[in-house]
Amino acid sequence: MTGPSGRPEQAGGAMPNRRLRLGMVGGGRGAFIGAVHALAARMDNRFELVAGCLSSDPARARASAQDWFIAPDRTYDDFQTMAQAEAARADGIDAVAIVTPNDTHHAICRAFLDRKIDIVCDKPLTTTLDDALDLVAQVRRTGLVFVLTHTYSGFPMVRQARAMVAAGELGAIRLVHVEFLQDWLAAPLEDQGDKQALWRTDPQRAGPGGCIADIGTHALHLARYVTGLEVEAVAAQLRSFLPGRRLDDNAQLLMRLTGGAEGTLLASQVAHGNECGLRLRVYGERGGLAWDQERPNHLCWAPAGCAAQTLSRGDASLSAAARRATRLPRGLTEGYLEAFGNIYADAAGAILSRRQGGRPDLEDIGLPGVVDGAIGIAFVEAALRSQQDRGAWVEISLAAGRI
Amino acid sequence: MTGPSGRPEQAGGAMPNRRLRLGMVGGGRGAFIGAVHALAARMDNRFELVAGCLSSDPARARASAQDWFIAPDRTYDDFQTMAQAEAARADGIDAVAIVTPNDTHHAICRAFLDRKIDIVCDKPLTTTLDDALDLVAQVRRTGLVFVLTHTYSGFPMVRQARAMVAAGELGAIRLVHVEFLQDWLAAPLEDQGDKQALWRTDPQRAGPGGCIADIGTHALHLARYVTGLEVEAVAAQLRSFLPGRRLDDNAQLLMRLTGGAEGTLLASQVAHGNECGLRLRVYGERGGLAWDQERPNHLCWAPAGCAAQTLSRGDASLSAAARRATRLPRGLTEGYLEAFGNIYADAAGAILSRRQGGRPDLEDIGLPGVVDGAIGIAFVEAALRSQQDRGAWVEISLAAGRI
């Protein structure tokens, strides 16, 4: 069957008989990521946005709700009320998107988990490992679907890379180099009232990690997602290059990974000329892969001893995982919103499956979840400890198999 | 005001108090472009898809309508019935998207124009210039909004290029080289039952031009859109390289443009290694611009005597036209669907304006319309005449100012 997106097979599986009802906490006017979630959720017509608590400021919350045509009676001033009211409605939301600053994730997630509402939550998961592990426990207890929006795992060519590693095309992985370089905080935007900069450089809102948490966890997840390896230990240098900045705006780490692999992770918000430079390189016994978020529709594949190839989204020869994440023919560009849409489409599939009594396995589907979130926080904490110990090696006790 | 997409200014202007109701003709299961229109129309939450005649096959039409949650009573078996019924409803569609093969555009457009329903129509406009000019006349007569989806004009960096030319940053334009190279028809897919290939290589469905009409008109529009120049004469070679293929699969043209400029246009469906290679280069007295659809978020700008610069979607210094077509921060990739979404968002703005008594000027808004469509068909006919005359120069009598 071909679905409305024109894909023979598509993310999220067959179309359901109704759109899922989505609520949103955070993401009102002026918030960048809220609109992204809303666009992505609606992209494949699997969700409709019907309820929201879009701002901690009530007036902004209501105005923002109007923008999305959310009915006034489903526009809430606080998330607790929303969770309670929606859980009580016959037509209550099926899932909630949580797109608030990091420090609020834990409480909001708890409120909705406690009311048996599936969750799509932005990253990083929490600001402490304890909170993260509590969420892991609650998700396990409730059996709910909990998707963490490590967006980049939604790119078709990232899924292709993952499938190639899983299929053994690279042989044993030796090296994993991942970097996420930006330059938007090379200027002291937080001193100029920039809303995004303000909370992301505020330890109260963002947590103890700055750059390392905000984008370092994305880089970590990308590396883990593609290679299937876990980081066992890190030596980290975290820095705040701008005078007076309270959180790190640059991080560089050496990593030891499972299976004897090694690698590096760079994250920066002050690297002039880098817009959103998320790049992954993986080298194994039998070949190497390179992917760049700024050219996301291609994947460089260098099989040992052969000419390097450029694999292209839409190629008929790609893996099933890549093909089902694809909407357009090769050559037309898909980007960040489409990748985000794939996360939501797959989330819809998982939520439907759960509601029909299934036990969807996010790992199998290729969806990042609460455990990935906890591993990210453990990574941040290890990096911070290493930094406090002048870059000494720190083991990460937490890894997928051990939670 | 910031709208739901997070943009301070945004395509289509301020949000209306309701979504526009969209119908669609064509685009059912298995059709690539229908899903694209639907995604694009819904992207910024300005349209909802409420009615459709999604296939000439009634069973497919109904099944496809279910995919989009279109109510059974608004699922139509033929477009005439749909036009009549929707025009009669109080909650009838505000606009219709026409995404059928080329040979049907004229009749369908007439049906909806006659019932005062605004139109978003796929390209090329028609299969004959007479039909095209008839639509121009009807649009003028009715005052309706008629948008032609030359998608590439929706890319932010294309709009940036247009703004730079219009602002005189390049000085007088000297050279315009545009090419649209693909390779998907290098194999005889029409002999293998491929639905897209079948109708596009069939003169009955596609019209007398193959490649020249299907993608040559896109290339032409891109060149005209950015430079504001018209093609006055062409010398063309059209070829069908595959044995037995009835329409051209390759075209190459020399062009004379208004203002003393010259240029070339290449279009191919058999150029191995080109996926969707739409590339524009414009050279003026004071600098040169280059844009590539496969890297759409950047624009190469070479001011005379200075180092070449890479302008990036999202840069604060870009033109208003580029900024309002932008959803994401720089570095995150927007692609084809977002460009398409910009066309629809702007179409929504124009339709709302017309309904409120305004007379929206598509040229000002930066939207391709019915006149652009007619110019495209005149270009195709000139190319065909040149080919019949072994590549001799042929004047194009039709240009924007002369229709």
Next chain:
Amino acid sequence: MTGPSGRPEQAGGAMPNRRLRLGMVGGGRGAFIGAVHALAARMDNRFELVAGCLSSDPARARASAQDWFIAPDRTYDDFQTMAQAEAARADGIDAVAIVTPNDTHHAICRAFLDRKIDIVCDKPLTTTLDDALDLVAQVRRTGLVFVLTHTYSGFPMVRQARAMVAAGELGAIRLVHVEFLQDWLAAPLEDQGDKQALWRTDPQRAGPGGCIADIGTHALHLARYVTGLEVEAVAAQLRSFLPGRRLDDNAQLLMRLTGGAEGTLLASQVAHGNECGLRLRVYGERGGLAWDQERPNHLCWAPAGCAAQTLSRGDASLSAAARRATRLPRGLTEGYLEAFGNIYADAAGAILSRRQGGRPDLEDIGLPGVVDGAIGIAFVEAALRSQQDRGAWVEISLAAGRI
């Protein structure tokens, strides 16, 4: 055997028992191309520069000769004296490099041909077809080696492309697009006393073709060299965009080639942002090739239906023709001088072979010669005739097999 350049096989074959003695006409201080010839000739230690008439200005000629450690008694004030004197010496030059402006090539070539001295001459061959054909006749009469420095044929990856086409890897060639875009004459340098600009825009020195002769012939030769096809007819637009400039600074042509292929040729000196943009694309039945002079160590190869590959200079799997033109391991960059050096190394091989009684076939060796030069001039003349006839198609009577 490995020669001094470290190549197991190398251009020019085994090292001779002495360096060939080279003279040079033109190329003194201030001339760009003279130094290039001297560097290239000396690169592989097959030539030593021992005599010269390096400038038409005697003082400059002598000073320039000192720069190259040329003995005073072999420093000449005019080329006739040089030809005569060197021919009379027991240790006279084996070959002469002619690097003067175009209008002088014919007379100088005749002087040295008449004295049985092999020639390496810069392009374009002459300023008229009659002169060119006279040189063809003289070369045939004398049996001398006459190499025309269409430098780009010396690049290893160009030779690889040629070998792939010859081996049938692309199947029948359908399309040949070649362009040579520069921007150095976008400013009126000839009005500012720039020596290079002065003679290249002067019909007395350069001949009737400007850009079309200066770099258009390079582009033509590259296309012919790689594909083995001849241009049968052209439709050309030549322009001089700068006010008062007497020769064309821009050219664009449609081409019909042998074997039913088609193509385009662009040449410009006013395309802002293009430094030395010589780019060739060849599309055949079975695949496509793309090469760019600014990234000369790689060749893009798109076999039909497969992922595109990046072939790299130094790959063990390349053709013998590419490998023998290679000095460095893959990844290290070779450039223009090395390509030029390959022409000279092969010229040395041919000259030695001739002196040992052989009849070296430049076509087999992959060296451009006098016939290529004449074809270039015929092409320029056809383009000029087409331009005079407002872009009408003009047949080229002259092609390799027909001279």
Next chain:
Amino acid sequence: MTGPSGRPEQAGGAMPNRRLRLGMVGGGRGAFIGAVHALAARMDNRFELVAGCLSSDPARARASAQDWFIAPDRTYDDFQTMAQAEAARADGIDAVAIVTPNDTHHAICRAFLDRKIDIVCDKPLTTTLDDALDLVAQVRRTGLVFVLTHTYSGFPMVRQARAMVAAGELGAIRLVHVEFLQDWLAAPLEDQGDKQALWRTDPQRAGPGGCIADIGTHALHLARYVTGLEVEAVAAQLRSFLPGRRLDDNAQLLMRLTGGAEGTLLASQVAHGNECGLRLRVYGERGGLAWDQERPNHLCWAPAGCAAQTLSRGDASLSAAARRATRLPRGLTEGYLEAFGNIYADAAGAILSRRQGGRPDLEDIGLPGVVDGAIGIAFVEAALRSQQDRGAWVEISLAAGRI
């Protein structure tokens, strides 16, 4: 004055009244780097190769000497004899190029230093820091010119980057990321008799460092050369990924640099798809620079808050240091041999200056010397110590100002 290379200003200064006489130790048939040195030394006509001890195998030494037309009486079987004989000749060599495996550098350098012969030596300088410091002392004692061929410092755009940092265009440097990734040793070539692989993986010939010494020192020097910063401490992971390989084939390091900068260094011989991937990125307060050896004619410059620029070798606006290292107009490609030639041309200038009683300052000229070599060895030793201590941080006591 314009020299023979056509450069108004050129590396090495004005042409001398004779070519310098060069001898070579090592570099006979089958050796890659010997031919490179010979080509580079001869490129600008400042050296002639007149004596050699080109192989430790006498027959090979003599055959190789014939390839270069070296007179039999200046073809030596051992370097001691050569040093002694050449020092005794009135027309003895002015300088010697030492291109043997690492373990022999110290003894050979001593032999020629003791006889007051200037030296151009390949890297790494020695296999132990003691040997390196001994050479530093001897060079200081004798006042001779000692150039170490860290080739990449000869690239014009590397010199441009250095000049920009020195001029303060980047402000204070914050981050320095350098990598040198190759894949040629991803296969066990040493087990297949490959000569280059054999000695480079043999601790007796190469010293205790493998990849870290062979290419890691190149990367280190490039970073130091451009930024003017010294590495103060490293945390290193060195690995030998291939079973049985005795020296590291991969290295990754965190670095603390002077001035509060940080950075990373990657070196690998097993990273599939990387041919000669030497890439440097430098981020300062006011902008960022990126250079890639595989595209050496360009430099990416991202000034804070502005569009990124592509600076091009040959641009008139470049620094004097870049311009004098340039032979060709912009757009034509110069590569590795030209960079190497710049080292030799500058070495010639320094040697001439010394012979005329000057005291040439290699640092000012931009030439790598014996102190750079010693710093490289100190870096290798620190990396090895860190590796032995499981990646712990190790301070480097040795830096330019402290030797």
